[in-house]
Structure formats: structure tokens, C-alpha cells
């Protein structure tokens with residue numbers, strides 16, 4: 001074959017697998033999005049409860065004579081929805097898919113499992129985005145929050161990077177969970193509450209000091225939230241790090257978690273094939 | 284495509300001396316197995332299945348059927364030996380193999396109950412890159428063919444077991460596989476649903492030349508009805524394989540026939556027993572009818588046996604050959620029903 005022909009062949013194969021990947025992503029995202037719309041109880045658990053929590057924290061700040069912080073709390077509550085989604089729907093997902101037999105069918109399909117995970121993440125993100133906006137709207141109305149957008153492109157960039165990194169982390173946890181479910185389950189239980197504290201959903205991270213703040217920054221929401229607050233409430237000046245650095249760190253985190261997810265998926269599929277652990281019937 | 288991916292005349296499935304050993308994880312005790320204990324699920328399995336065959340793998344619970352299917356569907360690594368699907372090594376060409384295959388298992392609960400049947404099938408089609416429009420056309424066709432046309436917009440969780448399994452069959456076929464693996468597909472289904480599944484598998488095979496099915500089952504009549512060739516697996520070893528007819532003939536030492544007589548005379552039996560080539564003869568009298576079963580050294584002696592009867596004054600109404608069933612072949616090779624029970628209990632654990 002001529003080199004040019006070979007090049008064409010490669011490009012078309014590449015395009016082909018990208019198209020397959022994209023379809024897989026949309027296919028897997030679909031049930032996540034429609035199930036959010038078809039199961040009405042989520043409205044209560046995933047909107048009403050966070051809204052109540054936001055209101056409670058909002059009034060705490062008001063009674064402390066710091067009403068300017070209510071915007072902080074509202075944004076934190078809205079972003080917390082994503083963390084809850086990643087922790088409860090994303091991380092345990094593959095484990096659950098194994099129980100139903102879906103995992104085997106997903107693996108048996110010609111597309112990479114990463115696209116399945118991406119679909120899960122994307123579906124979860126879209127469904128959560130909706131809840132998150134509802135929380136943001138209700139909270140902002142109740143406390144009359146005013147936003148002062150410093151830079152819309154930067155705000156969007158920080159949000160997207162945060163999402164990619166966050167769901168990358170979720171994907172990584174998901175595949176680890178498959179292998180070490182008991183252990184990871186325990187870690188997840190531990191992570192729920194302390195993390196909502198240290199990632200600063202309701203407090204500025206800076207208030208926790210450099211060391212805890214630094215540790216918390218491993219969770220992409222910490223810096224994401226801090227960055228978004230800097231873009232929306234510049235007058236408060238409670239930032240942890242300058243936005244440029246936060247963006248750089250978020251980018252690195254996103255890359256690390258994505259590579260980590262891909263690596264752990266490959267590793268775990270290999271191991272599971274050797275150990276016979278892709279289906280649950282025998283465990 | 285590279286040369287390695289083109290295998291016009293390779294067998295659909297080939298295994299060479301495949302072994303699979305399961306080791307329990309250390310530190311855990313599960314399924315009643317002590318940690319560190321190992322189970323040999325496949326013990327040197329060699330099989331060749333050509334394209335276009337509907338091949339049956341028969342064995343009771345725990346024989347190793349599912350393990351072999353998982354190896355061929357790239358979900359499980361063989362401990363040793365070689366396995367090829369369409370000429371491709373299962374250890375090396377995972378993705379090319381996955382493009383060609385699909386699997387349905389008995390009692391499968393795949394997918395998402397919240398979706399409609401159509402949505403669920405569309406979703407699985409996406410994982411194979413089928414464009415939406417083509418997928419929907421195919422889905423309509425398949426649902427119609429298995430009698431689920433009216434259920435297309437029903438939620439998956441509301442389906443009966445039989446409907447669900449018919450949907451699962453559509454799920455597997457929506458990607459137009461070349462090789463279909465059916466792992467006890469009718470287990471737990473009622474007669475009607477099983478019949479629909481079997482009939483559709485057969486017509487799917489006929490629709491296009493070169494399609495291949497590997498079916499595992501412990502229902503002998505199912506294999507007898509569907510399969511051209513079968514292999515019998517027991518404790519991870521293939522104890523017999525071949526065309527179903529050959530297996531049955533191989534089992535039969537004597538050619539057996541049964542005929543009905545208008546009237547009976549005790550002399551007939553004596554005459555028959557003395558006729559050339561007759562090994563045994565037995566008469567049964569039931570509701571005014573007389574039927575006689577004879578076993579012959581070989582089938583050619585049937586003419587002389589019939590002549591013996593008519594020259595003794597008998598009048599033969601009907602004559603048929605008695606074929607052994609696959610069930611008999613299986614029982615002969617694999618053992619009695621008692622073992623079956625304990626094997627079943629084994630799996631429950």
C-alpha cells in the first residue's frame with residue numbers, strides 16, 4: 001500500500017472508532033437522563049433536601065451578620081449535587097451493572113469501556129445539571145443573591161474542567177470499586193460527610209488553612225468551587241489560590257483521573273478475566 | 284483490514300485443549316468453597332464448529348458450558364489451551380471478535396427496567412455503532428418476528444419472563460452478529476415462549492447463510508430439535524461429539540422396530556425369535572391392539588422378519604423404526620438421574 005493510502009485507512013479507522021465511541025456514550029447516557037425524568041421521587045431527595053440544607057446554612061450566615069455569604073452557600077449547594085451524583089451513582093455503578101449482567105454485555109460490545117463510563121458520566125452530569133440549576137434558582141431567589149460575573153469564559157472553563165476532573169475521578173472509583181468493592185464501599189461512606197465539609201461547599205476553603213485545603217484540593221470540587229466563587233463573588237476576597245493556578249491544577253487533575261480511569265479499567269478487565277469475576281453468579 | 288482479520292474459511296469456533304481452573308480468592312470464603320480451593324471447570328476441551336452450524340453443547344449443571352461460552356465471548360481467559368472465534372485468537376483479537384459475536388443467557392436481567400423495550404434495544408444497538416434509523420428499522424423487524432410488536436413501547440420492568448427473554452434475543456440480534464452464543468436460553472421459560480425462541484433461532488439461521496449458533500442446554504429435546512451436531516460435556520470434558528443421528532446410531536447395538544398386527548397368535552413370537560437376525564421379540568397387548576417390538580442384528584433383517592410373520596398368517600398394519608432419543612444417549616454417557624440431582628445441588632450453593 002502507498003503511504004498516502006495507509007494514512008487514509010488509518011484516518012477512516014480512527015473516525016470509525018470515534019463514531020462508535022460517540023454512539024456508545026449517547027446510548028449509555030440515555031437511560032440516566034430519562035430515568036431522572038421518569039422517577040419522580042428524585043425531586044424530593046435530590047432537590048428538596050439540598051434546598052433545605054442551603055436554606056439552613058444561609059440563615060446561619062445571616063444570623064452571624066454575614067448575609068454576603070449566602071451566595072457562597074447557594075453555589076456550594078448547587079455544586080454539591082454533582083458530588084453526590086458522582087459518589088452515589090457513578091462510583092458504585094459498575095458494581096451494580098455486574099449484578100444485572102450488564103457489565104458482561106458492555107465488555108462484550110466492540111466499544112471501549114471508557115466510552116460506557118463517559119456515557120454514564122455524561123448522563124449523570126446532564127441529569128444533575130438540571131437539579132443543580134433548580135437549587136441555584138431557588139436559593140438565589142430566597143436570599144436575593146446577586147452575582148457579579150468577573151469573566152464568563154473563565155467561569156465556564158473552570159466549571160467544565162471541574163466536571164471533567166470530577167467525573168474522571170468517578171470513573172476511576174467506579175472501576176476500582178469493581179475489584180475492591182467491600183473496601184471502597186467503606187471509604188465511600190467515610191467520604192460523604194467530611195468531604196462536604198472540607199471541600200468547602202458551605203465555607204470558604206481558605207478558612208480551613210493551607211494544609212487541609214491543599215489535601216482537599218485532590219477532590220476537584222474544592223478548587224472548582226473556589227474558582228467559580230472568585231468569578232462570581234469577587235467582592236468577598238476569600239480565595240484560596242489565584243484562578244490561573246486553580247485552572248492549571250484542575251487541568252492536571254482532569255488528565256490524571258482520566259488516565260487513571262483508563263488504566264484501572266484495562267487492568268481490572270485483565271485481572272477479572274483471569275480470576276473469573278466479571279459476573280456475580282459465583283461470588 | 285489486515286490479513287489476520289480475514290478468515291473466509293476458518294471454522295466459526297475452534298478450541299484446542301482448553302482448560303480453565305477457577306481459584307478461590309484468598310482471604311474470602313464464598314459459595315461454600317474454602318479459600319485456596321480450585322475448581323477445574325474445563326479439562327482439555329477441543330471442539331471445531333463450522334460456519335453455518337447450529338451446534339449444541341449438552342451438559343448438566345456445573346459441567347462447564349457457561350465457562351466455555353465465556354472464554355469464547357472474550358469474557359474469561361483460558362488457563363491454558365487455544366481458542367479461536369472465526370479464526371481469531373481470543374487472547375489477542377478481542378475487539379475484532381467482539382464485532383462478530385453476541386450472547387444471550389438464560390434468566391438474563393440485562394438493561395434498565397425504566398426504559399421501554401424499543402429504547403433498550405436502541406441503546407444496545409448504539410454500543411455496536413448501528414445508526415439510529417437503521418437500528419429502529421431492525422428493532423421493528425425483530426420485535427415483530429418474536430411476537431413482541433405490541434410491547435415495543437412497554438417498560439422493560441413490566442415484561443413477563445418469557446417476553447423479557449424474547450427481547451433479550453432481539454437485543455443480541457440487533458447488531459447483526461455472525462456468531463451467536465445461546466447459554467441455556469430457554470431455561471425457566473414456559474412452553475410457548477421456549478417454542479418462539481427456538482423457532483426464531485432456527486429461522487434466523489436460515490435467513491442468511493454462514494450464520495453460526497453455539498447453544499448450550501440441558502434439555503435434550505431442545506438440542507434434538509434444533510441442532511445438527513452436538514457435543515456432550517461432563518465434568519469439563521467432552522465425552523462425545525458428532526451429528527445427533529450418528530450419536531444415536533452409535534448408541535444402538537441393535538436395530539429396533541415396532542409393528543402393529545391386526546390379530547395375534549402366540550406362535551408368532553416363537554416364529555420371530557427363530558427368524559434369522561432377530562435378537563429379541565416382545566409382544567404387547569393394549570386396548571385390543573397388538574404391538575410387537577423386535578431387535579435385529581442389523582436393519583436388513585427386517586424384510587425376512589416381516590416375511591416370517593406373513594407366512595405364519597399375520598397381517599402387519601404399521602411398521603416403524605424405533606430411534607433412541609438424545610436423552611438416552613446422554614444418560615448412557617453421563618450417568619443416572621441421581622448424579623443429576625447432586626450436581627444440581629452443587630450449583631445452588
Ligand SMILES: Nc1ncnc2c1ncn2[C@@H]1O[C@H](COP(=O)(O)OP(=O)(O)O)[C@@H](O)[C@H]1O
Pocket residue numbers: 275276277282305306322323324342343344345346347348349350351
Ligand atoms: N467464577 C467462578 N468461580 C469459581 N468457580 C466457578 C466460577 N464459575 C463457575 N465455577 C465452577 O466451574 C464449574 C463449571 O461451571 P459452569 O461453567 O457455570 O457450568 P455450567 O454452565 O455447565 O452449569 C462448576 O463446578 C462451577 O462451580
Ligand SMILES: [Mg+2]
Pocket residue numbers: 345348349350466467
Ligand atoms: Mg451455565
